Amino acid sequence: MSVHNPDVKRITTRVIQELKSKGEKISALTAYDYSLARLVDAAGVEIILVGDSASNVMAGHETTLPITLDQMIYHATSVVRAVKRALVVVDLPFGSYQGNSSEALRSAIRIMKESGAHSVKMEGGLEVKESIIRVLSAGVPVMGHLGLTPQSIYKFGTYAVRAKEETEAQKLMEDAKMLEDIGCFGVVLEKIPAALTKQVSESLTIPTIGIGAGPDADGQILVLHDLLGINKEFKPRFLRRYADLHDIITQAIGHYVDDVKDREFPSKEEAY
Numbered sequence: 001m002s003v004h005n006p007d008v009k010r011i012t013t014r015v016i017q018e019l020k021s022k023g024e025k026i027s028a029l030t031a032y033d034y035s036l037a038r039l040v041d042a043a044g045v046e047i048i049l050v051g052d053s054a055s056n057v058m059a060g061h062e063t064t065l066p067i068t069l070d071q072m073i074y075h076a077t078s079v080v081r082a083v084k085r086a087l088v089v090v091d092l093p094f095g096s097y098q099g100n101s102s103e104a105l106r107s108a109i110r111i112m113k114e115s116g117a118h119s120v121k122m123e124g125g126l127e128v129k130e131s132i133i134r135v136l137s138a139g140v141p142v143m144g145h146l147g148l149t150p151q152s153i154y155k156f157g158t159y160a161v162r163a164k165e166e167t168e169a170q171k172l173m174e175d176a177k178m179l180e181d182i183g184c185f186g187v188v189l190e191k192i193p194a195a196l197t198k199q200v201s202e203s204l205t206i207p208t209i210g211i212g213a214g215p216d217a218d219g220q221i222l223v224l225h226d227l228l229g230i231n232k233e234f235k236p237r238f239l240r241r242y243a244d245l246h247d248i249i250t251q252a253i254g255h256y257v258d259d260v261k262d263r264e265f266p267s268k269e270e271a272y
């Protein structure tokens with residue numbers, strides 16, 4: 001908390017909502033560890049998501065389904081230690097909240113108590129309404145997540161754009177309204193048509209945070225490792241790479257290997 005850093009003004013869910021009222025776009029990124037979370041926070045990002053995409057990015061799984069609540073708490077704890085300013089949101093992982101609202105509350109409380117994070121994110125609309133209400137009632141801020149919801153990938157079978165059909169778009173609109181009505185402080189919209197994002201964002205007072213959802217979301221989120229170009233294989237259309245760390249890291253490590261083989265490292269100056 002700010003006890004240790006009285007000069008840094010913390011970003012609260014209220015500050016996030018005020019950014020929307022002021023018409024200022026919100027920047028969000030994922031982080032899963034201490035070292036990168038420090039950089040993301042210091043660079044001025046307002047929301048840091050400890051995403052269950054850690055299942056893919058950190059652990060190498062095909063989907064987000066295998067990551068456990070304990071593993072999410074480990075990542076969240078590391079990120080919270082690093083962050084002085086940003087709002088930290090933690091994904092409730094698959095299987096930790098869908099069953100019933102008591103399970104959802106227990107999972108959210110474990111995250112808040114053990115990691116020191118400031119809020120949680122839950123995927124889905126009407127299907128998880130009671131779980132979200134229960135978590136909110138304990139005073140835990142909740143961010144919703146609609147559109148492409150990777151925890152239900154096996155229900156849909158693909159990562160294609162969601163809500164292109166009128167009935168699905170209508171349901172998404174209703175879900176978004178519902179999430180606002182029950183008290184969510186924001187909602188992620190993933191991989192839906194830009195026109196639908198515009199419509200939802202204009203009809204809600206809480207901010208929308210888009211990923212593959214076009215320019216009219218109130219904020220944008222990307223997976224940090226994607227933005228940094230660490231993984232070359234993942235290249236959906238919505239991803240903009242701001243660096244090519246894949247090549248930079250590969251070259252640096254290759255150079256190190258060469259130096260060791262050639263007895264160029266360590267030098268006399270690097271020895272005792």
Ligand SMILES: Nc1nc(=O)c2c([nH]1)NC[C@@H]1CN(c3ccc(C(=O)N[C@@H](CCC(=O)O)C(=O)O)cc3)CN21
Nearest residue numbers: 053056057064150158159160161223226234235236237
């Ligand atoms: N590294 C990473 N980045 C992410 O953005 C991310 C994760 N992991 N893991 C969890 C979810 C899954 N996400 C995804 C996954 C795939 C596509 C996607 O567009 N895939 C294909 C198209 C598939 C199709 O059209 O059927 C692509 O073009 O790469 C988008 C978001 C977003 N999240």
Ligand SMILES: CC(C)C(=O)C(=O)O
Nearest residue numbers: 030051052053188211
């Ligand atoms: C892509 C974002 C929104 C996410 O849920 C994650 O990184 O897990």
Ligand SMILES: [Mg+2]
Nearest residue numbers: 051052053091
């Ligand atoms: Mg996620």
